[in-house]
Amino acid sequence: MIAPAELAAHYSRFRVCERLLLTGHSHQAWPDVARDAVIEAWDDAASEVDRKWERAAAKGDRLRAGVRTLLDDPGSEVALAASTHDLVVRFLSALDLGRRPRLVTTDGEFHSARRQLARLAEAGLDVVRVPAGPVESLAERLAAEVDDRTAAVVVSSVLFETSRLVPGLDQLAAACERRGAELLVDAYHQLGVVPLSLPRAGLAEAWVVGGGYKYLQLGEGNCFLRVPPHAAGLRPVVTGWYAEFGDLAGAPPGGVAYAAGAAFAGATYDPTSHYRAARALDFFDEHGLTPEALRERSLHQRGLLVEAFDELDLPDDLATRDREAPAEAFGGFLAVLSDRAAQLQEGLAAAGVHTDSRSRHLRFGPAPYVTDEQLRAAMTALGEVARRLG
Known part of the structure; x- marks a missing residue:
């Protein structure tokens, strides 16, 4: 390199x-080329006006492709948003919290998840916070808290305060699958500094959230949610009108339909971030990063x-x-x-x-x-x- x-x-x-x-x-x-990308976004808007969205969509697709490469997961659905909080809320809104009102997490999560889960606990959900240390047994202790009332487990793959990798997430994923619970892994502090292959890590059925503000050098506004294959057909309550783009999936009579592969999509956004991301990802490829x-x-x-x-x-x-x-x-x-x-x-x-x-x-x-x-x-x-x- x-x-x-x-x-x-x-x-x-x-x-x-x-x-x-x-x-x-x-x-x-x-990288300096990211500044060129910001100018490119401006120029596309100036020259194409409302027709700029076709070019902007291509930048979003480049970001999705980069995420799939980083996760070693070429066929996955990837939803984009300006923040991980936005994506975590979309994820939570797809859960059946009436039937499964229990969420399991740690006391070492980043603020996007920590604060939202704490507020949900105030609203009456059963939120279990497992001590993050010792990290060697964290996945096992999380798995022990998963029961038939558990909707999801939310955990980081690298703890944001200590930099410790969380081992045993494959065993936690297996425990969630046995109980019918979802597993959301926050990989924000892993991608771009520690390789992550979902198949090899035993996380093929996990949800993964992350973003480009840290190690990936993509800047703000470039967060993503990897949607696992088994989630096809879920109908998140909080979602944007982009979720209606494309072939619409079945909906109840008179109900809201979702486009196949886009159920977790958002709505109109500032595409400049995706221009910057596309150029930075290309830069990484060109320099062997x-x-x-x-x-x-x-x-x-x-x-x-x-x-x-x-x-x-x-x-x-x-x-x-x-x-x-x-x-x-x-x-x-x-x-x-x-x-x-x-x-x-x-x-x-x-x-x-x-x-x-x-x-x-x-x-x-x-x-x-x-x-x-x-x-x-x-x-x-x-x-x-x-x-x-x-």
């Missing part, structure tokens, strides 16, 4: 050579961060890390544990190092255009900030 310093030349607008951008798990830089190559670089970069952090020899009561799990058990960022994570983040920002924090987790997220020298400089800065705080 192209070297980081050479790759960085394609991200000049984000000034990745001038700034220490270690927010790769939250917001990676966009495959999931496997990205994983190789990520492991190297995270390993370098770990080594440099350990060399700081900071007191554990100030800052430490998970030293129990092997490198392959983590996703794409290093989580430093500290009761003063927010202060460390602020100090790093003042020193020109961009990170972020979630509760006790200070997160360092490298990206394929970040050089080893930049990673070492970031850790040197952490040592200086920590010593001032300590």
